[in-house]
Amino acid sequence: MVGLGPAGRDWLTPQAMAVLAAADDIVGYAPYVDRLPRNPRQQRHGSDNRAEAQRAEFALDLALRGRRVAVVSSGDPGVFAMASVVLEAAAGDERFADVPVDVVPGITAAQAVASQAGAPLGHDYVVLSLSDRLKPWEVIARRLEAAAAGDFAIAIYNPASASRRQQLADARELLLAHRDPGTPVVVGRAVGTSEQSVTVTTLDGLDPDQVDMQWLINVGSSQTRILRGGTVITPRRYPD
Amino acid sequence: MVGLGPAGRDWLTPQAMAVLAAADDIVGYAPYVDRLPRNPRQQRHGSDNRAEAQRAEFALDLALRGRRVAVVSSGDPGVFAMASVVLEAAAGDERFADVPVDVVPGITAAQAVASQAGAPLGHDYVVLSLSDRLKPWEVIARRLEAAAAGDFAIAIYNPASASRRQQLADARELLLAHRDPGTPVVVGRAVGTSEQSVTVTTLDGLDPDQVDMQWLINVGSSQTRILRGGTVITPRRYPD
Numbered sequence: 001m002v003g004l005g006p007a008g009r010d011w012l013t014p015q016a017m018a019v020l021a022a023a024d025d026i027v028g029y030a031p032y033v034d035r036l037p038r039n040p041r042q043q044r045h046g047s048d049n050r051a052e053a054q055r056a057e058f059a060l061d062l063a064l065r066g067r068r069v070a071v072v073s074s075g076d077p078g079v080f081a082m083a084s085v086v087l088e089a090a091a092g093d094e095r096f097a098d099v100p101v102d103v104v105p106g107i108t109a110a111q112a113v114a115s116q117a118g119a120p121l122g123h124d125y126v127v128l129s130l131s132d133r134l135k136p137w138e139v140i141a142r143r144l145e146a147a148a149a150g151d152f153a154i155a156i157y158n159p160a161s162a163s164r165r166q167q168l169a170d171a172r173e174l175l176l177a178h179r180d181p182g183t184p185v186v187v188g189r190a191v192g193t194s195e196q197s198v199t200v201t202t203l204d205g206l207d208p209d210q211v212d213m214q215w216l217i218n219v220g221s222s223q224t225r226i227l228r229g230g231t232v233i234t235p236r237r238y239p240d
Numbered sequence: 241m242v243g244l245g246p247a248g249r250d251w252l253t254p255q256a257m258a259v260l261a262a263a264d265d266i267v268g269y270a271p272y273v274d275r276l277p278r279n280p281r282q283q284r285h286g287s288d289n290r291a292e293a294q295r296a297e298f299a300l301d302l303a304l305r306g307r308r309v310a311v312v313s314s315g316d317p318g319v320f321a322m323a324s325v326v327l328e329a330a331a332g333d334e335r336f337a338d339v340p341v342d343v344v345p346g347i348t349a350a351q352a353v354a355s356q357a358g359a360p361l362g363h364d365y366v367v368l369s370l371s372d373r374l375k376p377w378e379v380i381a382r383r384l385e386a387a388a389a390g391d392f393a394i395a396i397y398n399p400a401s402a403s404r405r406q407q408l409a410d411a412r413e414l415l416l417a418h419r420d421p422g423t424p425v426v427v428g429r430a431v432g433t434s435e436q437s438v439t440v441t442t443l444d445g446l447d448p449d450q451v452d453m454q455w456l457i458n459v460g461s462s463q464t465r466i467l468r469g470g471t472v473i474t475p476r477r478y479p480d
Contacts, residue, residue: 005253013347014251083358084474103356105347105354121367123324126364127365128364135478150387152383227331229331238374
């Protein structure tokens with residue numbers, strides 16, 4: 001499982017490059033596979049976003065036939081991505097007992113967005129997906145409450161999709177019950193691409209109606225500040 | 241501010257390599273500066289771990305004199321590292337108003353350790369430092385309680401130092417009040433180096449007396465499991 005980073009060769013590690021270069025097969029969500037330059041020696045298997053378990057078994061089947069398979073994820077395969085799915089599939093079927101499976105980490109979207117805004121995740125933080133496709137909303141709400149109670153900065157993944165339009169509005173309401181309306185918020189979109197946009201707003205000013213599935217949102221803690229020039233930081237020092 | 245990743249060239253991004261190659265001055269905690277190959281064209285300024293604010297001002301002063309300065313951090317400069325310190329120093333002094341400051345992200349220690357153990361951070365998680373050098377223990381305890389209440393996986397940074405020996409024992413006690421004693425725990429040390437060690441244990445089995453300052457600990461959520469072969473995953477699916 002190979003992490004491609006958020007976008008671009010600049011954030012692709014040498015380890016990931018080497019593993020991709022050595023692969024016979026590239027397996028993954030089609031837009032991620034399409035990011036990689038074509039190699040006539042390689043088979044490419046782009047798939048739909050949702051069929052994770054089938055994709056994992058497909059990759060393991062290829063490996064069982066002696067192929068070197070790279071299952072690619074955007075960002076880090078260990079963060080809301082394919083690593084846990086493939087490892088679970090590998091452990092769940094005796095046929096795959098001898099297939100070696102390794103995880104190649106990558107720069108995450110949360111870090112990439114943070115780097116473009118300053119250091120909004122410079123102190124303790126939570127990484128949370130708002131998607132209720134694989135977990136009930138009650139778990140998400142409980143985790144948002146906990147993140148608020150702990151005064152963590154929060155990196156929000158999957159704030160919306162074509163069919164999920166309400167989660168970010170609900171999350172914002174929930175956080176506003178605990179946190180100052182002026183809490184800095186960073187919205188990153190397509191970071192590392194030519195379409196990159198990074199905007200700095202506040203919890204109050206965040207407009208959930210504008211959300212699309214490419215957003216990655218960093219919400220500040222009580223200590224997060226917007227500096228001169230619009231840079232956002234969460235200091236490492238927490239006052240007594 | 242340049243993230244070197246946890247260790248080694250394999251996890252150093254092309255962006256970081258390019259910025260380091262173009263730098264006139266390398267500034268940072270001495271062991272991080274020492275990781276880089278010497279370049280006779282560059283000045284190296286290794287310093288003590290604690291003097292963050294002075295180091296930031298020193299780097300900004302060099303930049304003001306027209307030097308290209310790389311302030312290096314292990315992992316990601318935006319995660320418990322120098323980015324927020326330098327940005328705060330730059331914004332706090334009118335002299336530095338025109339010094340351009342950029343953040344180059346890196347693979348974090350939490351991700352690197354996770355990748356060597358499977359995918360223990362495969363679902364929502366907290367990133368938390370146990371150091372009470374810059375924040376009161378009450379804040380740390382409140383955040384551990386919140387992480388437990390939210391059933392997050394937890395990546396623990398700075399579990400100990402030469403003088404801080406009690407924090408991990410206290411954190412373990414606190415988490416055991418909420419979480420199953422059999423909760424999987426991954427302890428990583430010096431990951432990415434020839435001295436790498438990654439061990440899998442449980443919350444109950446974790447021995448805080450063995451801790452050293454190079455440990456990075458991933459504590460599982462209620463859903464984290466140890467698979468056949470010792471691989472640790474936190475699945476993306478959360479049961480109703």
